Amino acid sequence: MVYGANGYTGRLIAERAVADGLRPILAGRDGARIEALAKELDCPFRAFPLSTAADTAKHLEGLAAVLHCAGPFSRTARPMIEACLLAGVNYLDITGEWNVIEFAAQQHDRAVAAGISIMPAVGFDVVPSDCLAAQLSAALPTACDLELAFKSASSISPGTATTMLAGLGDRGRVRRDGQIVQVPTAWQSIPIRFPSGTRQAITIPWGDVSSAFYTTGIPNIRVYAAAPTRQIRSLRRWRWLLPMARVAPIQWLGRRWIKRNITGPNESKRAQGGAEFWGRATDHEGRSVEATLITPEGYSLTATTAFEIMKRTLAGEVAPGFSTPAKAFGGKFIEQFEGVRLDWRTLSS
Numbered sequence: 368m369v370y371g372a373n374g375y376t377g378r379l380i381a382e383r384a385v386a387d388g389l390r391p392i393l394a395g396r397d398g399a400r401i402e403a404l405a406k407e408l409d410c411p412f413r414a415f416p417l418s419t420a421a422d423t424a425k426h427l428e429g430l431a432a433v434l435h436c437a438g439p440f441s442r443t444a445r446p447m448i449e450a451c452l453l454a455g456v457n458y459l460d461i462t463g464e465w466n467v468i469e470f471a472a473q474q475h476d477r478a479v480a481a482g483i484s485i486m487p488a489v490g491f492d493v494v495p496s497d498c499l500a501a502q503l504s505a506a507l508p509t510a511c512d513l514e515l516a517f518k519s520a521s522s523i524s525p526g527t528a529t530t531m532l533a534g535l536g537d538r539g540r541v542r543r544d545g546q547i548v549q550v551p552t553a554w555q556s557i558p559i560r561f562p563s564g565t566r567q568a569i570t571i572p573w574g575d576v577s578s579a580f581y582t583t584g585i586p587n588i589r590v591y592a593a594a595p596t597r598q599i600r601s602l603r604r605w606r607w608l609l610p611m612a613r614v615a616p617i618q619w620l621g622r623r624w625i626k627r628n629i630t631g632p633n634e635s636k637r638a639q640g641g642a643e644f645w646g647r648a649t650d651h652e653g654r655s656v657e658a659t660l661i662t663p664e665g666y667s668l669t670a671t672t673a674f675e676i677m678k679r680t681l682a683g684e685v686a687p688g689f690s691t692p693a694k695a696f697g698g699k700f701i702e703q704f705e706g707v708r709l710d711w712r713t714l715s716s
């Protein structure tokens with residue numbers, strides 16, 4: 368099942384599955400839109416909200432796995448995971464939210480007991496960076512610090528925008544001595560040498576703050592996103608106002624604006640776009656290893672990696688319990704996809 372198939376990314380994944388000869392069950396909260404999409408793609412469908420775990424579990428009967436694509440996942444992942452645990456159905460999602468990954472990790476023992484796998488973040492968030500982290504850790508097993516960064520010029524989908532709106536005012540997060548701790552928005556800013564050139568980047572509460580720890584065991588993790596200098600200055604100047612964005616009227620107005628103004632990149636822009644990643648692992652002795660990664664545009668990559676991981680899950684290649692993509696498939700997993708290139712830079716002693 369692809370839940371949230373009528374959303375921007377869910378549709379891309381559903382289309383990818385159909386193009387490969389599969390007929391997934393398409394599902395979501397909006398019955399009319401799901402039914403229309405199901406007729407278009409010639410797939411079965413189910414329409415239901417994520418209410419109680421028991422009610423949701425009834426709609427999962429007969430399934431082997433659910434690929435959950437309906438965000439914001441900070442609100443929707445918990446009920447779907449609980450339902451999958453009750454129904455004995457493998458769970459995957461495309462979140463990039465650190466708190467969702469943390470919740471999923473906490474369900475490891477329950478998932479093992481239920482005989483299911485739980486793997487969040489099987490798309491652009493966080494497959495490329497998770498694989499990069501795994502390769503850096505393998506190259507420097509003594510690493511105690513991990514820095515990751517990305518740069519993407521792609522426009523965003525309505526779902527991504529809604530998730531960003533819901534997270535406004537949540538401040539930043541980094542992992543310190545194994546624990547995720549709160550830091551100010553745009554807390555640190557550093558220049559990063561991406562493949563296309565050096566860009567200033569700021570710390571963000573990206574999913575790798577959570578996932579990279581479970582993949583590598585490295586206790587100190589910071590994640591950065593490239594941003595224009597003017598934007599960095601504005602974020603720091605006005606970050607004290609961001610908590611106000613969490614009040615209900617502003618959230619309601621924001622969602623209305625997103626619905627009217629944001630559509631996501633079209634096929635042409637996805638084909639022309641791309642993303643760049645950078646990572647560095649360092650140990651207590653000052654030794655470090657550094658690498659960069661180039662990938663296709665984020666939404667296209669999400670459809671590709673999510674579909675591949677779903678196929679592997681259905682084939683029984685994922686053990687019961689919680690896992691990250693790189694933990695399950697290795698750091699080189701990302702390199703099998705067209706348009707991906709990893710380059711090592713330095714290894715100093």
